[in-house]
Amino acid sequence: MSIFLRTVTVEEAIRAAKGIAPHPGREEVPLEEAAGRVLAEAVSADVDIPAFDRSVVDGYALRASDTIGAGESIPSLLTLLGTVRMGQAPDLVMRAGECAYIPTGGALPPGADAVVMIEHTEIIDDQVLVKRPVAPGENLIMRGEDFARGIPVLCVGRRLTPPDIGVLAAAGCHTVPVFTCPSIGVISTGNELIPVREIPTGSQIRDSNSAMIGAYLRHAGCTATLYGVIPDERRTLQDALEKALSRNDAVVLSGGSSKDDRDLCADIVGQLGEVLVHGVAIAPGKPTIIGRCEGKPVLGLPGHPASALVVLDRIGRPLLAAMTGEKARTVCTRHAKLAQNIPSVRGREDYIRVRLDGGMAFPLFGKSGLLNTLVQSDGLVCIPAGREGLEAGESVEVIMW
Numbered sequence: 001m002s003i004f005l006r007t008v009t010v011e012e013a014i015r016a017a018k019g020i021a022p023h024p025g026r027e028e029v030p031l032e033e034a035a036g037r038v039l040a041e042a043v044s045a046d047v048d049i050p051a052f053d054r055s056v057v058d059g060y061a062l063r064a065s066d067t068i069g070a071g072e073s074i075p076s077l078l079t080l081l082g083t084v085r086m087g088q089a090p091d092l093v094m095r096a097g098e099c100a101y102i103p104t105g106g107a108l109p110p111g112a113d114a115v116v117m118i119e120h121t122e123i124i125d126d127q128v129l130v131k132r133p134v135a136p137g138e139n140l141i142m143r144g145e146d147f148a149r150g151i152p153v154l155c156v157g158r159r160l161t162p163p164d165i166g167v168l169a170a171a172g173c174h175t176v177p178v179f180t181c182p183s184i185g186v187i188s189t190g191n192e193l194i195p196v197r198e199i200p201t202g203s204q205i206r207d208s209n210s211a212m213i214g215a216y217l218r219h220a221g222c223t224a225t226l227y228g229v230i231p232d233e234r235r236t237l238q239d240a241l242e243k244a245l246s247r248n249d250a251v252v253l254s255g256g257s258s259k260d261d262r263d264l265c266a267d268i269v270g271q272l273g274e275v276l277v278h279g280v281a282i283a284p285g286k287p288t289i290i291g292r293c294e295g296k297p298v299l300g301l302p303g304h305p306a307s308a309l310v311v312l313d314r315i316g317r318p319l320l321a322a323m324t325g326e327k328a329r330t331v332c333t334r335h336a337k338l339a340q341n342i343p344s345v346r347g348r349e350d351y352i353r354v355r356l357d358g359g360m361a362f363p364l365f366g367k368s369g370l371l372n373t374l375v376q377s378d379g380l381v382c383i384p385a386g387r388e389g390l391e392a393g394e395s396v397e398v399i400m401w
Contacts, residue, residue: 006278006279007279007280007281007286007348008277008279008280008281009280009281009349009385010280010281010282010314010315010349010385012277013277013280013282013288013290013315014314014315014318014319016276016277016290017277017290017297017299017315017316017318017319017322018318018319018322020276020290020292020297021297021319021322021323022182022249022250022295022296022297022323023325024038024040024179024180024182024323024324024325025179025180026040026041026177026178026179026180027040027177027178027179027180028175028176028177028178029175029176029178030174030175030176031165031168031169031173031174031175031176032165034160034165034168034176034178035160035161035162035164035165036159036160036221037159037160037176037178037179037181037221038157038158038159038160038178038179038221038324038325038326039154039155039156039157039158039159039160039176039177039178039179040156040177040178040179040325041156041177042152042154042155042156043152043153043154043168043171043173043176043177044149044150044151044152044153044171045147045148045149045150045151045153045170045171045172046149046171046172047149047172048143048144048147048148048149049144049146049147049148049153049170049171050141050143050144050145050146051143052089052107052108052143053107053108053140053141053142053143054105054106054107054108054140054141055084055102055103055104055105055106055108055115055139055140056104056105056115056139056140056141057104057115057117057118057139058102058103058104058117058118059101059102059115059116059117059118059120059121059139060078060080060099060100060101060102060115060116060118060121060128060130061084061094061099061100061101061102061106061108061109061112061114061115062078062094062098062099062100062112062114062115062116062130062134063094063095063096063098063111063112063113063114064113064114064133064134064135064136064138065096066078066096066097066099066130067114067116067130067132067133067134068133069133070130070131070132070133071131071132071133072131072132075122075129075130075131076129076130077127077128077129077130078097078098078099078127078128078130079097079098079099079126079127079128080098080099080100080101080123080126080127080128081094081098081099081100082100082101083100083101083102084100084101084102084103084106084107084108084109085106086103086105086106088107089107090106090107090108090109090110092109092110093109093110093111094109094110094111094112095111098111099112099116099128099130100112102115108140113136113137114134114135114136114137114138114139114140115134115138115139115140116130116132116134116138116139117139120132146170147167147170147171153167153168153171154167154168155327156325156327157325157326157327157328158326158327159221159324159326159329160176160178179324179325181221181222181223181324182222182223182249182250182320182323182324183222183223183224183225183247183248183249183250184217184222184223184224184225184248184249184250184251184252185224185225185227185244185245185247185248185250185251185252186210186213186214186217186224186225186226186227186251186252186254187210187227187228187230187237187240187241187244187251187252187253187254188207188209188210188228188229188230188253188254188255188303189229189230189231189232189237189253189254189255189264189265189303190229190231190232190255190303191231191232192204192205193205193206193207193229193255194206194207194229195207195228195229196208196211207228207229208305208371209254209255209301209303209305209308210226210228210229210254211226212305212308212309213252213254213301213308213312214226216309216312216313216316217252217320220317220320220321220324221320221324221326222320222323222324225244225247225248227240227243227244232264233264234264234267234268237264237265237268238268238271238272241253241268241269241272241293241298242272245272245293245294245296245298246294248296249296249323250296250297250298250299250319250323251293251296251297251298251299252298252299252300252301252312252316253265253289253298253299253300253301254300254301254302254303254308255301255302255303265289265300266278266289266291266300269289269291269293269298269300270291272293272294273291273292273293273294273298274291274292274293275289275290275291276290276291276292277289277290277291278290278300280311280315281347281348281349281385282310282311282314282315282348282349282350282351283344283345283348283349283350283351284302284304284306284307284310284311284351285301285302285307285308285310285311285314285315285351286302286348287302288300288301288302288311288315290315297319297323299312299315299316299319301316305370305371305374306353306366306370306371306373306374309374310351310380313380313399313401314351317329331399331400332399332400333379333397333398333399333400334356334378334379334397334398334400335395335396335397335398336354336356336359336360336361336395336396336398337359337360337361337393337394337395337396338360338361338363338381338390338391338392338393338394338395338396339360339361339362339363339392340362340363340392341389341390341391341392342363342381342383342389342390343388343389344383344387344388344389344390345388346385346386346387346388347385348385349382349383349384349385350382350383351380351381351382351383352364352365352380352381352383353366353373353374353376353377353379353380354377354378354379354380354381354396354398355376355377355378356378356379356398361381361396361398363381364376364377377401378398378400378401379398379399379400379401380398380399380401381396381397381398381399382397382399
């Protein structure tokens with residue numbers, strides 16, 4: 001039986017795509033350029049963080065035992081020895097009945113084991129009245145409490161966020177080992193397509209898929225090269241695919257994936273390499289292609305924008321994660337109540353665009369060639385292959401764009 005348009009499940013398609021993902025390379029980048037990149041090896045702190053017992057409030061460093069029974073009516077009376085200076089090791093030693101002023105971030109003097117907030121004190125000459133008890137360790141971050149020396153602070157496969165960059169800086173990591181960004185070529189096919197700069201006439205339409213797919217790929221941590229519009233002509237399309245393959249780690253095609261004599265993508269992919277999947281039990285997006293040419297993945301998306309984006313998000317995302325080295329990218333979801341019934345067909349996964357409002361998910365029914373439902377929607381609701389639809393009032397998980 002021909003592989004063309006012999007449908008597989010979404011899970012099978014994802015496995016096929018991930019199975020041909022090339023392993024990413026690795027490189028070192030400056031810390032200030034590492035945000036958004038994927039960590040290629042675990043990073044450990046070179047010192048305890050913090051490197052000293054540190055106050056988290058403005059107040060007085062003291063011995064907690066000196067505050068037992070302290071209150072507004074009967075405060076504890078302590079002798080003020082001096083002040084802890086920021087950025088300096090304390091030159092004071094706390095003994096019973098003594099305290100020292102300490103700012104937020106100051107190092108705890110030897111002998112002290114707690115800090116009382118300044119709001120709970122009153123100063124009279126060189127005496128401090130403490131009006132509430134504190135426990136040992138109160139208002140302190142202890143040495144190594146944040147990260148201990150030699151313990152990994154971030155693990156392999158993590159896409160670095162701005163907070164992560166702060167952690168790496170604190171850990172002394174001025175250059176960061178990251179996976180290289182995969183380069184993806186993007187080709188749109190179709191005789192009806194024209195470049196964005198041109199004015200459509202007759203039955204022409206502007207190529208919106210190239211820009212949309214390129215933006216998605218860059219957001220996923222890849223570099224994207226757009227090869228423009230290629231007509232449905234075998235030699236031209238094959239040349240474009242060969243060129244894109246020679247210059248990139250993978251290629252994404254849009255259009256030319258349905259079972260039609262004029263749609264050549266699957267045939268050319270099979271000629272240059274192998275077609276692993278042509279047809280997925282998903283709507284929209286049934287005529288999806290997953291292939292391999294020159295050892296590189298080729299993902300063929302339907303030409304309709306909504307179909308292309310759904311397939312790219314549900315099947316392309318795991319492929320891209322494998323190529324970027326990302327271990328577990330969290331898919332942003334929200335729970336909502338379905339506002340109305342949604343019919344479906346058993347045996348395929350249906351992805352319905354929805355708009356969220358007040359905890360309700362409102363389906364946006366529209367043809368896969370329409371763009372307006374993409375910008376009006378907040379995400380997708382999946383109808384499992386074993387269901388014939390969802391009913392109004394059901395709790396659903398919305399996969400956010």
